[in-house]
Amino acid sequence: MHHERFPGLRRRGFLAATSGAAALALVGCSGGTDDKAAGASGSPRRGGRLRAAFAGGGASETLDPHLGNLFADVARSKALFDKLADYGADLSARPRLAEKWESNKTLDRWQVTLREATFHDGSPVTAKDVLYSYRRIADPEQAFRAKASLEPIDLDASRATGARSIEFVLKRPTAEFPNVLAAFGAYIVPENATEFDDKPIGSGPFRFVSFAPGRSAVFRRNDAYWDGAPLLDEVEFVVADEESARVNALLGGQVEYAHELNPTTARAHEGRGQIEIVRLRNGAMQAFCMKTDRAPFDDKRVREAFFLIADRKELVDGALSGAGEIGNDLFGKGYEYYAADLPQRTQDLDRARSLLEQAGAEKLKVSLDTSAVAAGFAEAAGIFRDQAAKAGVTIDVRMGGKDSYWSDILDGGTLCCYRSGAMPIESHISQRLLTDSTTNATKWQHKDFDGLYQQAQSIRDKAERAAVYERMQRRLYAEGGFLIWGFADWIIGTARTVKGVETKAPANTLDWASFDKVWLA
Structure with a gap:
């Protein structure tokens, strides 16, 4: 789920899971006898259990929605719990x-009204539950995922103004406060809830049945769900760490949904009629990260030269097997506030050589850190090395380990492979590009840029705010540290009986890995 926590793949995860789920296999994709005619005609019908295979986290897995880092954690959490808001396909808050x-008027106090909803035990979701959940997440003694996202809220001053209304007092003007409500991991749990693995109580579309960490979790339809009862009777999340294990389980009928397939697999099976391939566009940013606080990338002419060395189509075709779109050195292609009017950057080796010469770096040698931690990283590094050689730049590709890669590259080295899942452009800026950002991988630290962000957060008018975001993106386009060469498709495989899977929802958004509107034909 998080761009710095993509799990490794292990085949044993699925073998363990199938041993626990074998007794359930016969009911996997069969629904009740009701609605069979509807299913045959392609219209939604009720019934059946859908088995979904995800890479997991082993015996340390938990159903605590505030702790999840992996895609499997998030998929399970959104089945059991709800947030105050979530992201649409364009990464705006819904x-x-x-x-x-x-x-x-000053954007530092927000009144939030809750809808009428109940937890699985029948108790209403109240303002006290929300404040408890946010205060739990913000606990300085804990490492909950959404803690940094909730930082703008003064939780001591915030209060319930009614059973279903909360006044959030903020530490500073925050025009994009709805993004805080939609933050990854900001799920609402009942007041005083502390244990989640035995019988978690949420307000989501499914109720807890069973959980075996590192193996499987089974949830049953919540008929009282505020957004309408799911069509499925049950959903089972099965752990299958290796991509090959997920694919083989799908082909063998042991699961009906396989998450995170690679482009080669998709190309081999797409259009063959045995399984369906779902491509979620703009799912993952692909980039090279240049450290702007150290040589040679402390010279913006060198950074611009590297922008012009990249042949983006060659990188997409080679590193992503063509399963993606070229980038333009800006995060969030197709998302709200994206500066789409900037000209598409293309390779210009002559201009790159000229810039390097001006910077006194015409015989530049630099190391590029990469790893097998993410699909396409090693291939992208090799392709870019060859492209750079044409501009007189020598790149030494250094392969790092999977376990320490993300922590190492945040501080070490000068150039590295990088990727990110979907998030609002505002969140990308605040979490990665401000002087005090905790994951500032490019070491982009400019007080005037920080000031523009604060200015944007103080503007009520959306069009005026968008103009400030465009100004910030123009600056990054000209001299930033992210060489964003592509956006990879996020690829999912399903059985042909699975219907209703949303095809326009990048990973990390509301309709990704949501099974409450899915059915089995």
Whole structure:
């Protein structure tokens, strides 16, 4: 799920899972006898259990929605729990448990009204539950995922103004406060809830049945769900760490949904009629990260030269097997506020050589850190090495280990392979590009840029705010540290009986890995 925590793949995960799920196999994709005619005609019908295979986290897995880092964690959490808001396909915030929100004139107080919803035990979701959940996440003694995202809220001053209304007091003006409500991991749990692995209580579309960490989790339809009862009777999340194990399980009828397939697999099976391949566009940013605080990338002419060395189509075709779109050195292609009017950058080796010469770096040698931690990283490094050689740059590709790669590259080295899942452009800026950002991998630290971000957060008018974001992106386009060469498709495989899977939802958004609107034909 998180761009720095893509799990390794192990075949044993699925073998363990199938041993626990074998007794369930016969009911896997069969529904009840009701609605069979509807299923045959292609319209939604109720019934059946869908088995979904994800890479997992082994025996340390938990159903605590505030702790999850892996895609499997998030998929399970969104089946059991709800957030106040979530992200649409364009990464704008959409209301969920929050029915509406409204700010004061200075954007530092927000009134949030909850919709009428209940937890699985029948108790109503209240303002006290929300404040408890956020205060739990913000606990300085804990390492909950959404802690940094909730930082703008003064939780000591925030209060319930009614059973279903909360006044959030903020530490500073925050025009994009709905993004905070939609933050990854900001799920609402009942007041005083602390244990989640035995019988978690949420307000989501499915209720807890069973959980075996590192193996499987089974959840049953919540008929009282505020957004409408799911069509499926049950959903089972099965751990299958290796991509080959997920594919073989799908082909063998042991699961009906396989998450995160690679482009080679998709190409081999697409259009063959045995399984369906679903491509979620713009799912993962692919980039080279240049450290702007150290030589040679402390010279913006060198950074611009590297922008012009990249042949983006060759990188997409070679590293992603063509399963993606070229980038333009800006995050969030197709997302809200994306500066789409900037000219598409293309390879210009003559201009790159000229810039390097001006910078006194015409015989530049630099190391490029990469790893097998993510699909396409090693291939992208090799392709870019060859492209750079044409501009007189010698790149030494250094292969790093999977376990330490993400932590190492945040501080070490000068150039590295990088990728990120979907998030709002505002969040990308605040978490990665401000002087005090905790994951500032490019070491981009400019007080005037910080000031533009604060200015944007103080503007009520959306069009005026968008103009400031465009100005910031123009600066990054000209001299930033992210060489964003592509956006990879996120690829999912399903059985042909699976219907209703959303095809326009990048990973990490509302409709990705949501099974409440899915059915089995």
